Amino acid sequence: MLNFWPVYKREVKTYFQSPSTYVVLALFFLIVSLIYQDLMTVFSSLSASAGQQSMFGQTNQAPNVTDFVIRQTFQILTSLVMFTIPMLSMRLVAEEKNRGTFELLVTCPLGDWAILMGKYLALVTVGLVIVILSGVYPLIAWWMGRANGAAPEWPIVVSCWIALLLIFSAYSAFGVMASSFTENQISAGIVTLIGLILWNVLGVFQMEKYPKVREILTEFSAGEHTENFIRGVLMLKDFAFYILASFLFLFIASKTLDARRWRI
């Protein structure tokens, strides 16, 4: 398992030499930036109207940049990851199987876990790049508000980064699992997308007659566990949820690869 380095290096190289990665990243940041720009415009007008009202002696709480802009931006970022992962993960195992290079890979002295971990961590590295690039939004808010001392709360920003990285990791594991099921990239992408959407909307189902079922589904819904992070609350159970989910998906992927040894 620990000798994943060669696979990881090769996958990272493939990701960052592939134009599709940059197209996906550019699209991802274009959408987030459009929303961010809109949030900043609304925030500025709210700040101005709160200022005007306080001048006329009326009480109106001025908005908070972390609450209004940063939290919402990261909410969008974490939601968009759901649509980004299928595009990045679909080729991971499926392409190798399709091209026939997978047999070559498994003949190397590497275990299934090493292969999977190399591929998975390469995808998480792309996630890390997204996390680093997302730092630009709180930085702009800090730059614009520094004159008024209106800086974002950096501990909450860190919490949002952790959320982004954890959710990216869990979704990546799901993507790797889906990719290991099939030889067809498109199928892998569709399965990942449908799976991630279903995993996210688990708690949304209206089950008025069965509140307990709804409670359980909500508890195991992916989106439910990012809320605490985005609010600035780090909870042990949320960390455990994403780490265990990642482990589970990678385990299923490894078992799926393992099954090929026995297939007729």
Place this chain on the structure above:
Amino acid sequence: MAINKSTNSIKVVFRMLPVVGVLCLLGGFFWAVRQARFDPTSYTLCGVGIALFLTLFVKAEVANLKYYLHVFVYSVLVLGICVIGYLFVKQYAQKVDLTKEKLFSLSDQTTKYLRQLKKKVSIIIFTDNPAPFKDIENLYNGETKELGWQYHNAIKEPMAARMVATEGTVRNGDIFIKSGENSKRLNIAELAGNYENVLTNAIIEVTRDRKLKICFLGGHGEIAYEAPEPPSERNQRPKASLSAFREFLTERGFETAPLDLAQTGFVPKDAAMIVVAGPQSDLFDSETKQLEAYLKANGKMLVMFGPPAARTVPPMPNIKKLLADFGVDAPDELVLDLFSKQLMLEPYQPMIYTYDETSPITRDLSARGQRYPLSFTRPLRQGEVPSEYEFKALVKSSPQSMSVALQAVYNNEPVKPMNEGPQILGASVSSLPPPQMPAGMPSPPQKDMMRLVVYGSNDLIENGFLGTHQMAVELMLDTVNWLTQQEDMIAVPPRQLEGTPIILTGAQLRLIFVFTVVAIPALLFFGGISYSLLRRRT
């Protein structure tokens, strides 16, 4: 040959599975449309449909079925282990609140109280959506195991509602906090401003052994203590009564009792507070002496004036003198507020416009700054306040208000403004608080203090008004809590997000647009593609 045949037939069945999946999916949707909502049947059909449809992407390798089964069994086993692991970790509600204002944590006072709580407390919430309460439940349950939370829908579970409340109607939005025989009723709206303050104090109240007794003075034409008979004629207005206010107090853990001071001749020893609600005639001399002595011996009293029932304004020298001795003047005047006219109200309905920020009674209300009208309100003034007491103007009318002679209004005579500007509509007088000790020194024990609150209108506790204005409910609750000097009550200040306004100029907004919407995606797109093309060439 026979094996090949059966293998082929299994393959055919396997190929049919995606089609069956699509049919199941359609069936699920059809069922949902028929039921006008998604129910477990439609969810199951859709789920099975998706699962079967996905078999389209799985090769029909029947011979390898047992290996797939092997993967499935192992996966389910590990899923179970992961779920158990997660549930185990979930038990330990370890968390770090990174917000500056600690918005998602309980205050130190609440935490300390909950940790030493020894009595079982049930918190029964009537709602159609328990989700917003789950966070609060987790916060409180993280500190104590004594709290039991129940959620019911008052519409769908009328029996549960009937079992919880012996009298009155229970609606969604009602919250009952019970411990042994004690019970307290709250409303979700009361939690809106500062849920922790309200909820923790409710828990303290129901776990307290002794109930505080509030006595309502009678015998001078005050608002009826008992609920009145319903009006005999359709157009007749129901008589004013204190029944709603009394119910409100009972639900909050107080005990109420009528008091005929002229008959008994003394104030009961167990009286936590005396209420004089809208007297129409003056107090007797003996009563005045009793009440003065009671107040001077650190008693608590709430006095509220009502509109005169007759066309002649009754002189009330004894009440006025009693109040004047403590620094509150209540002249025979009426507040007219021109600001009310802007809101399509009558000028004799003055607005509660400003709240005293320093008084514990109005501090929270002041932060919210909501306004509401009273009617026929006497203005109050600060008189000669004895040195050992402190006077506070709790609520004032708008700057566009004035006071006029009450009798002139009743005589329909032209009125002359007697005092222009904001009028005091409610005031408090109390013994001076003990001096603040320097940091690190133990604070002296809280002694019993004289406390008096006077309002120029009895609207605030009258049946018709109390239930319709949430602000009146809160103002009266804070008044009663302060008067009864419940110092063991926890005062958790409302935690609000600090405003961090950023006002951007047009140029700054353009800069943000160019940098985020144009530069970053363009850099990623063109830079990335150029880099990958270059790498491929080399």
